[in-house]
Amino acid sequence: MESVQQLLxxxxxxxxxxxxxxxxxxxxxxxGNPKFGDYQINGLLPIAKARGENPRPLAxxxxxxxxxxxADIAEPPTVAGAGFINVRLKPAFVGxxxxxVLGDPxxxxxxxxxxxxxxxxxxxxxxxxQLHVGHLRSTIIGDxxxxxxxFLGHKVISDNHIGDWGTQFGFLLRSKSExxxxxxTSAIHLSTIEQIYRKNVAEAEKxxxxxxxxxxxxxxxxxxxxxxxxxxxxxxxxxxxxxxxIYTRLGVRPFDHTLGESFYHPRLAxxxxxxxxxxxxxxxxxxxxxxxxxxxQLKDKPFLIQKSDGAFLYPTTDLATVQYRVETWKPGExxxxxxxxxxxxxxxxxxxxxxxxxxxxxxxxxxxxSVLGEDNKPIKTRSGEPIRLEELLDEGEKRAQxxxxxxxxxxxxxxxxEIARVVGIGAVKYADLSQNRVNDYVFSWPKMLAMxxxxxxxxxxxxxxxxxxxxxxxxxxxxxxxxxxxxxxxxDAAEFDLAKFILRFxxxxxLATEDxxxxxxCSYLYDLAGKFSVFYERCPVLKADEPARSSRLILCQLTAExxxxxxxxxxxxxxxxx
RNA sequence: GCGCCCGUAGCUCAAUUGGAUAGAGCGUCGGCCUCCGGAGCCGAAGGCUGUGGGUUCAACUCCCGCCGGGCGCACCA
Numbered sequence: 208m209e210s211v212q213q214l215l216x217x218x219x220x221x222x223x224x225x226x227x228x229x230x231x232x233x234x235x236x237x238x239g240n241p242k243f244g245d246y247q248i249n250g251l252l253p254i255a256k257a258r259g260e261n262p263r264p265l266a267x268x269x270x271x272x273x274x275x276x277x278a279d280i281a282e283p284p285t286v287a288g289a290g291f292i293n294v295r296l297k298p299a300f301v302g303x304x305x306x307x308v309l310g311d312p313x314x315x316x317x318x319x320x321x322x323x324x325x326x327x328x329x330x331x332x333x334x335x336x337q338l339h340v341g342h343l344r345s346t347i348i349g350d351x352x353x354x355x356x357x358f359l360g361h362k363v364i365s366d367n368h369i370g371d372w373g374t375q376f377g378f379l380l381r382s383k384s385e386x387x388x389x390x391x392t393s394a395i396h397l398s399t400i401e402q403i404y405r406k407n408v409a410e411a412e413k414x415x416x417x418x419x420x421x422x423x424x425x426x427x428x429x430x431x432x433x434x435x436x437x438x439x440x441x442x443x444x445x446x447x448x449x450x451x452x453i454y455t456r457l458g459v460r461p462f463d464h465t466l467g468e469s470f471y472h473p474r475l476a477x478x479x480x481x482x483x484x485x486x487x488x489x490x491x492x493x494x495x496x497x498x499x500x501x502x503x504q505l506k507d508k509p510f511l512i513q514k515s516d517g518a519f520l521y522p523t524t525d526l527a528t529v530q531y532r533v534e535t536w537k538p539g540e541x542x543x544x545x546x547x548x549x550x551x552x553x554x555x556x557x558x559x560x561x562x563x564x565x566x567x568x569x570x571x572x573x574x575x576x577s578v579l580g581e582d583n584k585p586i587k588t589r590s591g592e593p594i595r596l597e598e599l600l601d602e603g604e605k606r607a608q609x610x611x612x613x614x615x616x617x618x619x620x621x622x623x624x625e626i627a628r629v630v631g632i633g634a635v636k637y638a639d640l641s642q643n644r645v646n647d648y649v650f651s652w653p654k655m656l657a658m659x660x661x662x663x664x665x666x667x668x669x670x671x672x673x674x675x676x677x678x679x680x681x682x683x684x685x686x687x688x689x690x691x692x693x694x695x696x697x698x699d700a701a702e703f704d705l706a707k708f709i710l711r712f713x714x715x716x717x718l719a720t721e722d723x724x725x726x727x728x729c730s731y732l733y734d735l736a737g738k739f740s741v742f743y744e745r746c747p748v749l750k751a752d753e754p755a756r757s758s759r760l761i762l763c764q765l766t767a768e769x770x771x772x773x774x775x776x777x778x779x780x781x782x783x784x785x
Numbered sequence: 786g787c788g789c790c791c792g793u794a795g796c797u798c799a800a801u802u803g804g805a806u807a808g809a810g811c812g813u814c815g816g817c818c819u820c821c822g823g824a825g826c827c828g829a830a831g832g833c834u835g836u837g838g839g840u841u842c843a844a845c846u847c848c849c850g851c852c853g854g855g856c857g858c859a860c861c862a
Contacts, residue, residue, distance in 0.1 A: 239805065249804060252842070262842075288805050289842050333862085370862065468862090494860055504788055507858085514860040521862045550789060551857055576791085576855090614824065642798070645790070647855080649797065653811095658824035660810035661798085668824060676821050718801050730799065733809080740826060749821050763821095785824085 208307060208315055210713035212237070212246065215294060218276055219248050219269075226272035227265055229254045235294075237714065244285075244293035245707060251290045262290030301706045302695040302758070308709065309765055314772055316713045318360040326364045326532050327353050329544035330459075333370035334446045334467070335379055335404060337397045338453050339593035340586055340650075341546070344575045347636050347778060348644055349544035350459040351725040352573065355776045359720060364463050364536055368528065371443050371467030377425030378407035381417070383438045390441040397449050400442065429472075443467070453596050458632060458778055471527040475519040478527045479512055487562055488512055497559050510555040522556060529560045533568060540569035542723065547574035547645065573723045576647035578639075586650050600632060606652055607631030607664075611785070618784075626785045630656075630664050633779040637663030640777050641729035661733040663779055666770060669736035670781045672743070673767040678783075680749040680760075695758040701742040702762060708738045709765050712773070725777055732773045739766045 209217075212235055219233030234250035251269060255262035266286040273292065274283040282295040308315040329349020332338055338346075349365070357363040379386065382403045389395035411418040428435040447465070454461070479495055482488035488497045493515030499505035512523045532541060543553060553572040560570060580586040588594055608627035615623060638655035641662075642648045658664050697703040715731030718724065748759040771781050 234804095236801070236804075239801090239807095243805070247804080252804085256842075291805070373862065375862095492859070496859075507787065509859060511859050516860080518860080520860070524862090546856095547790065548856055549862090552862090554789090574790085610824080646798085647791085651797080654797070657810080662810090664824075665810095668822085672822055672825085679821055714801070722802075726799080727801075730801095730809085733799095737809090743821080744817095744826055747821065784822090 208311055208313075208317060210315060210317055211296070211304070211710050212714055213317065214280075215246055215248075215277075218280075219250070219273060219292075222272045222276050223250065223254070223269055226269050227254075229258075229265075231257070237711065238293065243287060243291070244295040245281075246294045246296075248284075248292040248294065251292065255290060266290040266292055296707060298697040298703050298706075299694070301703065301710065302697050304710060305695045305706055305761055305765060309761060309768075313358070314712055314765075314769055315710060316359070316716050319356075320360075322360045322362060323539040324362040324364065324536060325356055325540045325542060326366055326536060326538045327356070327542040327544070328366050328368050328528075329353075329542075330454075330462075331368045331370065331545070332446075332450050333375070334443050335375060335397070335400045336446070337401065338450055338596040340578050340596065340599060341593055343578065343596060343599070343635075344546070344639055344644070345544045346454075346457065346459055347639055348573065348575060348723075348725060349542075350457075350778045351640055351728075351776060352542065352544065352723050353460065354778060355716065355720055355725070355728070358772075358776055359716065364538065365460065366532070367462040367465040369443075369447075369465055369467035372469040372472060372524075374425060375404060376428055376439060376442075377421035377423075378411065379404050379442065380424035380428060380435050380438060381407050381421045383424070383435065386438055386442070390438065390445060395445060397446060400445075453600070456600055456632065457596075457636070458780060460778075466528075466531075468524045471524050471531060472519075474527040474530065475523045478523055478530065479519070482512065482526075482559075482563065485563070487559065497555070499555070499558055502558065505555065505558065508551065508555070510559060522552065522559075525552075525556050526559060526563070529556075529565065529568075529570075533565055538568070540571065542571045542573055544573045544575075544723075547576060550574055571723065573644070575644040579647050579649045581649065581651065583649065599635065602652070603631035603635045603656075604628050605631070606656055607634065610656065615785070622784075626782055629780045629782050630667060630785065633663035633667060633774075636779055637666075637729065637777065640725040641733075643726055644724065661729060663774075666732055666736055666774060667779075667781055668785060669739060670767055670770045670774075671783065671785050673739070673763050673770075674783050676748055676763055677760075695761050696754050697758070698755065699742075699746050701738075701745045702759065705738045705742045705762055705766065708735055709762070709769055712769050715773075716776075719776075728773050728776055732770060735766065735769060735773075 216233050216235045219235060223229050223231065223233055231250050231254040233248045235246050235248055238244050238247045251262050251266045255265050263286065270284045270286050270292050277284065277294065280300045281297055284292045284294050286292055327349055330342060330346040332342055353363050353365050385403060389399065407417070407421060411421050424435060428439055479488065482497065483495065488495050491509065494511055495513035496509040496511050498509050510522055511520055512526065513519055529541065532538060550572065557570040560568070577585045586594060604627050607630040608624065611623045611627045611630070634655040639648070655662055656664060658668060695706065697706050712731065715728050718727040742762065746759055748756065748763060751759055774781055
């Protein structure tokens with residue numbers, strides 16, 4: 208269904224055209240300050256400027272015409288400031304909308320039009336390595352963006368671009384008999400594989416013979432040697448098994464595709480040849496490069512697609528990946544979620560891809576900053592190693608468990624454990640998603656697990672309190688829907704305020720989608736929970752007389768559903784009690 | 786050297802993409818429990834948005850210059 212903002216935009220733009228004959232958009236925004244009203248029309252200022260007229264008289268004219276056009280929707284609009292038109296919604300209009308939102312599986316969020324095919328590339332772990340904090344942001348930000356785009360009705364294709372090819376396998380395969388033993392018999396832990404890798408790297412640093420052996424192993428693998436290939440395959444399988452366990456714990460959606468770098472290997476020579484033929488790439492100092500001489504920021508930053516020894520590089524694979532994705536899925540857009548340090552690489556990649564064959568393809572690099580420790584430096588263990596995701600999730604659950612045990616000793620143990628799991632994992636994810644992704648953020652257990660402030664536990668608790676009303680009142684919740692009640696009465700200011708805010712869920716989704724910023728969903732949900740709290744303190748639900756009781760139950764139900772859906776778009780679960 | 790990103794309350798962060806009086810949490814101070822879950826709610830104090838110019842009816846937001854911090858820049862990914 209159409210959102211309130213869209214409705215106002217459509218109507219006001221029409222009125223502007225009719226009343227003053229201008230083509231400009233109404234540019235409807237929520238009012239920054241509620242004292243002015245609910246929505247403000249900002250579009251008259253640019254129109255007046257273009258015409259060289261005083262905006263106030265123009266705005267007066269439009270406001271007068273709007274009064275009748277919006278008669279059922281809003282109070283007569285008023286003009287304020289430099290030429291803003293303020294719109295104040297009528298309770299009856301808002302009340303009439305709520306049952307429709309309740310009956311809408313999308314909770315009032317309009318479907319994307321047109322729906323597009325969007326490939327999203329995130330997480331991208333490496334074979335033979337454990338997931339660590341470095342993978343956390345890409346994985347959960349990507350997952351949330353994928354969920355949100357899909358909710359809007361787009362065709363989303365998630366593709367995990369695994370690091371399954373490259374020099375690390377030379378070092379690993381040097382120990383292939385050792386690996387073969389482990390991989391052949393039982394499940395080997397990734398930490399053992401990492402140890403073997405580190406041992407070989409260390410040896411190669413000291414001993415040139417060891418280095419040559421590693422190189423020779425890599426060559427064998429790349430030439431398709433059966434033994435090397437078998438071990439490599441087993442390493443990939445074992446790693447993905449372990450990584451999928453973490454994905455399951457994290458609650459990220461399964462990837463639609465997991466196509467690693469190795470998948471693109473057969474295409475690489477062709478990519479280089481084609482770019483050279485097309486004149487986009489050229490030989491330089493023995494290697495093959497793409498230059499961007501006409502782009503000021505990139506003019507002294509070549510993009511290397513083939514080494515002087517003939518080997519291909521990360522950029523080559525990424526170009527081949529674009530080619531494959533376009534051929535296979537014909538997407539309108541490809542989104543990459545990686546840390547901001549790779550920004551230059553993606554600028555080069557995108558520029559090259561556009562020049563190559565894909566001028567109309569939208570390419571987006573969604574960047575994010577580092578996770579910092581309490582010392583404001585990238586978070587590490589005492590020994591300087593990256594923190595493994597497994598440990599991190601363990602600790603989150605453990606800390607949540609301690610809080611739950613202390614507060615709810617009366618609940619059965621299994622219930623407490625489930626609560627701790629949902630709260631602990633949710634807290635870690637929410638702490639990350641609630642922040643503007645471009646900044647670094649400081650990782651802090653006490654803050655993310657706090658019950659007050661913009662945290663997952665606070666929102667989960669808000670949800671639980673609402674569900675508790677339905678349990679207590681023996682109202683099944685779903686019973687509220689389909690009761691056939693047409694109008695919600697909104698007598699109290701707190702009811703009206705909450706109701707209007709529920710109708711703004713689509714705005715939050717739109718903001719979050721435009722710039723791939725899940726934190727807009729977070730701050731909306733936090734504000735929603737705050738408005739609900741005010742309502743909850745001031746307006747008894749179960750003890751209220753009709754029709755207030757039914758109306759309030761609908762408000763409760765809607766708040767709960769929006770909270771649950773919003774958290775779901777963040778990849779965070781809710782529970783019924785905690 | 787070149788390029789990119791970031792400087793907002795004591796601390797950790799928001800700010801609807803150029804809109805009206807820059808908002809939260811923590812911390813500090815003060816209120817609210819015969820009432821649906823107090824892990825809660827309400828209120829107060831706290832700001833020259835790093836800095837100097839510019840564009841605009843309007844700038845935390847855009848442009849230029851400084852000062853701080855981070856990151857990246859030819860054979861790793």
